[in-house]
Amino acid sequence: MALKGQMAKWLGFSDRKRRLAGALEAEAPANIQDSRIHFEFGMVKNGYIWNFPKADGYSIGIGTFRGGEQQDFKSILTEYAASFGIDLKTTKQYGHPLCLWDGDQTLHTQNALLAGEAACVVDPMTAEGIRPSIFSGMKAAEAIDQALGGSANALEQYTEVISKEWGSDMVWAQRLAGVFYRVPGIGYKVGVKRPSAPARMGKILSGHMRYGDVAGRALKRLSTGLIPGMGG
Numbered sequence: 202m203a204l205k206g207q208m209a210k211w212l213g214f215s216d217r218k219r220r221l222a223g224a225l226e227a228e229a230p231a232n233i234q235d236s237r238i239h240f241e242f243g244m245v246k247n248g249y250i251w252n253f254p255k256a257d258g259y260s261i262g263i264g265t266f267r268g269g270e271q272q273d274f275k276s277i278l279t280e281y282a283a284s285f286g287i288d289l290k291t292t293k294q295y296g297h298p299l300c301l302w303d304g305d306q307t308l309h310t311q312n313a314l315l316a317g318e319a320a321c322v323v324d325p326m327t328a329e330g331i332r333p334s335i336f337s338g339m340k341a342a343e344a345i346d347q348a349l350g351g352s353a354n355a356l357e358q359y360t361e362v363i364s365k366e367w368g369s370d371m372v373w374a375q376r377l378a379g380v381f382y383r384v385p386g387i388g389y390k391v392g393v394k395r396p397s398a399p400a401r402m403g404k405i406l407s408g409h410m411r412y413g414d415v416a417g418r419a420l421k422r423l424s425t426g427l428i429p430g431m432g433g
């Protein structure tokens with residue numbers, strides 16, 4: 202179910218718990234030899250910039266995930282794109298809202314479920330939304346199948362499953378984001394720059410590790426980094 206659509210409202214989910222974030226994306230046609238993906242932490246406050254190579258060009262985007270003061274996305278992205286030899290003016294640009302997880306909530310009603318971004322499952326640390334949307338879609342399909350098979354509380358259990366299997370880890374993602382994006386310089390030094398960090402993040406993004414496994418230690422490192430002379 203789509204984020205921008207009216208369906209959730211029509212079903213009675215009028216007051217969803219979510220944090221609305223924003224992203225601006227630019228598609229730049231290019232002949233790319235280098236398949237590395239790029240992330241930039243620091244040029245934009247409370248978020249990051251990415252550059253993903255695709256078969257026929259770059260997908261460059263900027264997103265903020267924690268609110269705060271208004272920022273000029275376009276001029277920041279212009280500067281970033283120029284570092285790859287791209288003139289932003291020559292690209293197609295799209296602005297999108299993002300519906301970040303902001304706490305567990307009821308995702309079922311009579312004969313209907315919310316899944317995907319409409320269920321506000323997007324990771325508040327990375328803004329990863331595809332995997333949780335597919336996951337919630339699969340769980341919703343299972344619940345609907347059980348309900349049609351006669352299980353009276355299958356829809357209700359769907360809310361519990363999403364809370365237990367996704368929400369419980371998003372609590373950690375949210376805590377981490379709360380500290381990381383407040384002090385991205387320290388976050389970069391004690392987190393991103395560590396050789397083990399990209400591998401850990403890869404494991405989290407592929408579902409082989411959970412934030413809960415590493416967030417405690419990461420939060421400790423970030424808070425130690427906040428004390429002058431202790432970061433490193």
Ligand SMILES: Cc1cc2nc3c(=O)[nH]c(=O)nc-3n(C[C@H](O)[C@H](O)[C@H](O)COP(=O)(O)OP(=O)(O)OC[C@H]3O[C@@H](n4cnc5c(N)ncnc54)[C@H](O)[C@@H]3O)c2cc1C
Nearest residue numbers: 202203206224226262297317318319328329330331332334
């Ligand atoms: C710029 C940007 C970059 C992103 N990059 C990433 C990334 O790299 N990795 C990642 O994991 N996530 C990323 N995300 C998040 C991710 O794209 C979304 O969270 C995810 O696509 C949500 O999936 P969904 O199926 O719930 O909704 P959507 O992908 O929005 O799909 C909903 C579909 O329903 C259709 N629709 C709407 N209303 C109706 C209607 N009334 N009837 C029929 N159809 C309707 C819409 O047209 C749409 O096709 C990004 C988001 C943005 C904005």
